[in-house]
Each structure stands twice: as structure tokens, then as C-alpha cells.
Amino acid sequence: MADVNNLQQDLEQQGIFLSTVNRFYNWGRRSSIWPMSFGLACCAIEMMAFGLSRYDVARFGAELFRASPRQSDLMIVAGTVTKKMLPQVVRLYNQMAEPRYVISMGACATSGGPFRDGYNVVRGVDLFLPVDVYIPGCPPRPEALMHALITLQEQIDGQKLGHLRWYGKGEKPQMHDFPVPTFGAMGLEVDGKLVDPVGGLPLLSPYTSPENGEHKSGQLEHPQIARRFPIMDPAIELESALKARGMSPEIAANDLKRGEVSDA
Amino acid sequence: MPNLRAEDLRALLGRDLPGLLQEAYPLHLAPPPAHGHAPPPFTTADALVDADRIIEAALYLRDTLGYAFLSDICVVDYLADGVFELVYRFYHVEGGPSLALKARVPRESPQVPSLTPHWPGANFHEREAFDLYGITFVGHPFLRRIYMWDEFEGFPMRRDFPKQGDKYIGEEE
Numbered sequence: 001m002a003d004v005n006n007l008q009q010d011l012e013q014q015g016i017f018l019s020t021v022n023r024f025y026n027w028g029r030r031s032s033i034w035p036m037s038f039g040l041a042c043c044a045i046e047m048m049a050f051g052l053s054r055y056d057v058a059r060f061g062a063e064l065f066r067a068s069p070r071q072s073d074l075m076i077v078a079g080t081v082t083k084k085m086l087p088q089v090v091r092l093y094n095q096m097a098e099p100r101y102v103i104s105m106g107a108c109a110t111s112g113g114p115f116r117d118g119y120n121v122v123r124g125v126d127l128f129l130p131v132d133v134y135i136p137g138c139p140p141r142p143e144a145l146m147h148a149l150i151t152l153q154e155q156i157d158g159q160k161l162g163h164l165r166w167y168g169k170g171e172k173p174q175m176h177d178f179p180v181p182t183f184g185a186m187g188l189e190v191d192g193k194l195v196d197p198v199g200g201l202p203l204l205s206p207y208t209s210p211e212n213g214e215h216k217s218g219q220l221e222h223p224q225i226a227r228r229f230p231i232m233d234p235a236i237e238l239e240s241a242l243k244a245r246g247m248s249p250e251i252a253a254n255d256l257k258r259g260e261v262s263d264a
Numbered sequence: 265m266p267n268l269r270a271e272d273l274r275a276l277l278g279r280d281l282p283g284l285l286q287e288a289y290p291l292h293l294a295p296p297p298a299h300g301h302a303p304p305p306f307t308t309a310d311a312l313v314d315a316d317r318i319i320e321a322a323l324y325l326r327d328t329l330g331y332a333f334l335s336d337i338c339v340v341d342y343l344a345d346g347v348f349e350l351v352y353r354f355y356h357v358e359g360g361p362s363l364a365l366k367a368r369v370p371r372e373s374p375q376v377p378s379l380t381p382h383w384p385g386a387n388f389h390e391r392e393a394f395d396l397y398g399i400t401f402v403g404h405p406f407l408r409r410i411y412m413w414d415e416f417e418g419f420p421m422r423r424d425f426p427k428q429g430d431k432y433i434g435e436e437e
Contacts, residue, residue, distance in 0.1 A: 084411070084412070084413060116429060116430065117427065117429030117430065117432065119420040119425070119427070120411075120412075120420070183413035183414075183415045183416065184415055184416075185415055185416060185417040186416075186417065186418070187416075198412075198416065198418070198420055199420060199425055199426050199427055199428065200426065200428040200429075201428050201429065
């Protein structure tokens, strides 16, 4: 631990225990991070190995996989998040009690992985959830997940009670639920607005991590590429799969509104 | 163990169900490129049957030949030729190689009679083909999406479905 010093060790040898509220509280929180038993794909197999006796995560106090989001502190997004599964993932996260953490395990959860350019996979769960620790790998070994857990414990050790993103006075971003996407005609929608089209680039920016996990970075992926779905708009006549026939009214009017793509 | 080959199946179908088999004209994998060498069109030895009589052919395989396991229904989108080709793959429960039945439907109105009333195992296969390719299986009792959500419009496995991503940046259609 960070603030162990010689005086304290001397005192502890004589049976006197000295601590600060911060240190004691963080010790309690980081020694009992209960994950939610929640696996999405093949990474979940490695997560099971991580929980069992060979790798034995009980050494770190995170062996209690809870079957309810209400009782868990950590969501390990273990595997490919499909667009059809995403509303449930966000809803489960919303049901967890604060303080709550997210580990994005593996290439698929982090960025979409090999399915990134497909029509059905979310291009990184951090578009919808604040991720504290990312793990590369496909799938990551249980040691890698263990390292992620230790990294998360170090992050918790460094926290100050008054500066947590959940506690304290004022309007805290995480006092509100994260928006649960709904299914729409062209893809996932939030409040009736398309945010993650099927077969296209997402229209929202990822959450930054880990220090200010609740803030959006505001940077869209490949903002120079126009988001368009001519085939799904019945009013547009097609020349080819990605090209509409004729000139669009925006180009004809020289009114492209390039600078106005808002951060959803 | 049954050991029928595709040629044997064509001979059997031609003998027992006259008029069912169709001449398989060659198909193109991709539209001809603007310059360079175009891959030649191809055809396979599998039996191509009239799409309106697919039930008759499938029940012949099941009841007469004993190929009782419908392994999958696969759809191939030949965009350049304007057809969907449906591939029904059957296995005999005693083993041996599989047999395929193929049927072609136009891309504009892809309609095939449903096998599900006669063959309950075809249910999910047909719903998947409907979901991802938009093939309408006439007579299916419960034809709705199985993978995508119900509100979704469009058929994402069709070759003219828009694709946008890092991999396709700078790629000319």
C-alpha cells in the first residue's frame, strides 16, 4: 500500500494499528470487489478459469461472482457485445450499486475485435459504458484478467473519498442512469435518435477512462466519413449499394453542414 | 451406408419426378470488373430444382431416399445475376455424404414455398433466411425475425447492404 511507512510498521509490531479513513475504506473496497457472473462469449471461459482454483482469484477477494447486479461491484464485459445484447448490458450496469467498475475484457468488448466491421457488433462497449480497465487479447489469459483486477485495485487505492465520481456534493454525472439504447429501424437508438446504425459507423463518441469515466471524449470515430444509408431510405433511388442516383439536395445547395455533427 | 453423389441424385430426380430439374445456368461470383480479367462464371453438379416444387423434392429425399436430416438452408446472393440461390443440405441418419438441393429465385421477389408445415426442423432455418436475406417462405406459420430485432428494416446479409468501417475506407464501390 502506498502510505505504509516505518513508523506505522513499528507501531503495528507493538499491537497499535494506525490508519486513515481513506486508506481503511479503500482497503475494504478493493479487497472485496465482487464481480457479476455475466459472460457473453468465449472470454467468459477464461473468466471462469480465473475464478476457479487454478488461478484462484479468491486471493484477491473477488471470488464471489454474484448472480444479481444489485450485489456486485464489478462488471466484467467478457466477450462480444452484439447490438441485440447491448440494451441488457447497459440496463444491468444501471442496476449495479455505486461504486461500480467495468473491465472490458478482450478485443471484442474493447473495440469489436474481428467483428468490428460487421453489421451486428458494437464497436467497443465504451461507446455506452465507462470502462475502467481494458484488457487486450483474444481471448486474454486468466493471468491478464488477474492483472486487470490488480490494476483496478491500484486505481481504487488511489481514490480519495471526497473526489469520487459518485460521492460528494453537487451534480454528479453518475447520479443518473446511463441511457439504455432501444431497437430502431436502422439500428440502436437513444431517445428516438439513431446512435449506432447497423452496418455503419457509430454516431457517438466513447467514454474516456478511467479518471473521468463518466465523460464523453467528444471525438467521433472517422468524422470525415459521412454517415449515410441510402439503401434503407425508401425515398432515395440507388445507383449502387453505396451511391444514390443523382445529386443530393445538400450538395446541390452547397449546404453540407459538415461542422454540425453533434456528439450524441 | 448410403453413398449417393450429386449426379446420382439428379438421375433419380429426373427418373422419378419428371419436370422438376432445371438447367443450371452458370453464375457470376462478382460483377465484371472495369478492367482486368473477370473470373469465369461457374456451376456445380448439385440438383437445381424448380423453386415452386421444392417441397416435392425435399419430401422425395426424406421419404423415398431416407435423407431425413435437414442440416441447413443456406442462401447465396448472386448480385450480378440478380438471383438468390437457396441451398438445402440433407444428411442420411446412417451417415454418408450429404446431398444438396438448390433453387433459384429472383432477387426482386424472393418467394419459396415453406418446408415447415411438412418438416418442423426447417422452421428456424427459414426464419434465419428470412431475417438476413429477406426470402419469403410462403406458408410458414411464424415467419418473423430470429436474430435481428423485430423493429429492424433491411436484410443485412444481402450483398448490397451498405457496409462502412475502417476496413472499407477508401474502397470504391
